[in-house]
Amino acid sequence: MLGKNRAIYPGEKVLLALSGGPASSSMLRQVQEGLSRETAKKLRFIPGIIYVDEGAVCGQSLAERGETLLQMETILQASGFPYHLAHLEEVFDLPSSILQRAPHNPAGPKNSYKEAVEGFIHQQRREEDGSPSLPERQIQEKLTEVSLRDVPRMEGLATPEARLLAAVRTEQLIQLFGSVKTLTAKEELLQTLRNHLILHTARTQEYSKVMMGDSCTRLAVKLLTNLSLGRGASLAMDTGFSDDRHGDVVVVRPMREYSAKEIAFYNHLFGVPTVFTPALDTKALEKASIHRVIERFLYGLQAEFPSTVSTVYRTGEKLSTTPGDAGPAAEPERCLLCLCALDTNVEDGSALQAILVSEQLSQQKLPAASPAGRGCCPGAEEKRGCCMNTTGPGADARANILSLLCYGCRLTIKDTICLESLPLYVRSEAERRKHRAAMKLEIQEFLLEDEAVTPGES
């Protein structure tokens, strides 16, 4: 799969996203096998692993989280690759540059794939006398670096200040997810935040690729789920082999051709260790979220029509990443949260227009009453500053953020009651974009576009 797509060049640093589940554990085992092979088909990149602890959101106590982490650590250490343990709480400390698409690294490999592989093999042969080969040496270095780096974090938790900070962040996280009304929106928000965290780790540790362990079955479910969430425009990017919406870091999905059953058999036959962690929707009601509904439906239909999952997957393969009506604009506007191209331009006769019209006709001009009871934002003396209001500064902030989002993310944020509990980097990036848009509006008449230069403009 990797050879066919020629996405990963030799010597590149690749981050494996491990969730402890069967698919990503199987992916880890395959990477280990691939690297240790002596044949020409040997994998030639430098792996690292990241595990994100989401226990706070899923309602696990500290003790349970510690247990899971211990189990994960055994697996991670046994793999021999450098690993990073991240807690979802760290999301609150991310820089707002996460939400900006970085330009594709120009210092990337300039030669073609074949030349790069040949060059790498020559380099390896040269070093074969005595010293360990390049990637192994690098791995050793990285391992010592990282283990030094990780230990302070663990040790740092021993100090009371660090423990207090961790507790505060956990509280903030629980409050954020508490202010999201529906399970569907919670799952979406969790995925977005997790992706941002992984991206941040990849950027700071200089990984140019991230490998996700999505299986064929999971991708089929994801396709239908995203359709139902209104994300039809970005289906190809969410489920394709390579996803380059962030610019410098590319997300690849090497396990996409394997169904969940195949992975289960592989894990059983080859003794791949997995760790079970409860997710947001474990033990939830059947109709609680769109993800659950689709998953149950697809599995049920698959039992009757065995080709369902593969048909949906193949249909997904036929999608393209460029929007059908892409204008000549060089850089389309991107959604604030998911960084896909915005699909909210209102076209005549479209479903979006119909929704807006319905909303308009179903209510009067803005109701002036503020909600009874205390506002949810601390620090707002009267209720006017609270973001729950539909008038006043709170409403502006909400309208501002909504205008920067794609259709799917809008639905997620609409289900979020208190916008103030969103992490700082989201809000500051939203502010920055708003200022930039206002700036552009002011100087609109003086800007020269590429194709439309009207004569007589100063």
Next chain:
Amino acid sequence: MRRGSRGLGELGVWPGYSPSNPHSISPSSPTMPTTCSACSASPAALRRPKTGHALCRACFLAAFEEETHQAIVAGQLFRPGETVAIGASGGKDSTVLAHLLQLLDQRHGYGLRLLLLSVDEGIAGYRDASLAAVRRHQRRSGLPLHVVSYHQLYGWSMDRIARHLGPRNNCTFCGVFRRQALDRGALLMGADKIATGHNADDVAETVLMNFLRGDVGRLRRGAGAGPAGGEGAVPRCKPLRHAYEKEIVLYAYFQDLDYFSTECVYAPQAYRGYARALLKELEAARPSAVADLGHSGERLSLRSDLRMPSRGTCQRCGYVASQPLCKACVLLEGLDRGLPKLGIGKHRRLRDKLRDGQPLTQEERRRLGAPLIFCKLL
């Protein structure tokens, strides 16, 4: 969703979907009376499924009519002076459509000449009852009515087809035949356009179904979410395609419109039933899912290097077709030869054999659906 355990004779019931009352309206909250959010004056009589707002009867009717009007205008569905044939089945969608089009044409002056066009598939107990509803509507509205029947056009009625084909795959025949029947009827009446009552739920189901079946050709054509379709001989439009099914029922209820509401007897075995059940569950999880699916369907972008069916004409009847023979001709050929499954499933090699006049083996005839007794005689 395990249907294997049920017997063949039982017409299965989809979870959450009861044939006796397929359009159940959830009552508005009985505890606290709320005021209408649009006029803030009268008490609310209902809660809109589409947006969740509480509205009084007058405001809801006004909003629904206005939304349909805006959809017609924004989508540029009609031009003044056109003759529009409304596909009238007697069910809720087409009754509301006919009522609305007449009302809006008078109110906003579209300048249209409206007609009712009905199709009689020949399903006893279902179609004759719904045709009676159409005739009642016609008498009340004064619009001219024309009925085309399968038996007239093709020599086969749906009941007869179902006897030969079995309980499944009937919708394929009915759908293909109906499309041609509507076109021919429209041409006979001199209509420029056909208006059908497809609603947002239909569109959403179509998007889901096309994805489940991998039908990229239909997905490219907007997955049913796009506006006017030019595939048949007569252009079509769906003025109600953004209206939720439940809202259509609410409108009919509050306007006291008379329609016929029973499921077609052959429908429970159709594949669309799965998509419909899924949609009901999605709507329960998130009410805006119906509109979201419509939005997704519009914004799907397919790779440009895919092989797409091209538009040609049928060699036998001259209708629009992407293959040498149009689907209706293939289906009819199968029925006439006693091989009803000829048009269902992939039997290209066998079709080619037939076309070339070669005889088929007994096994091949059985696969194409020939009744066993004929196989024995041969």
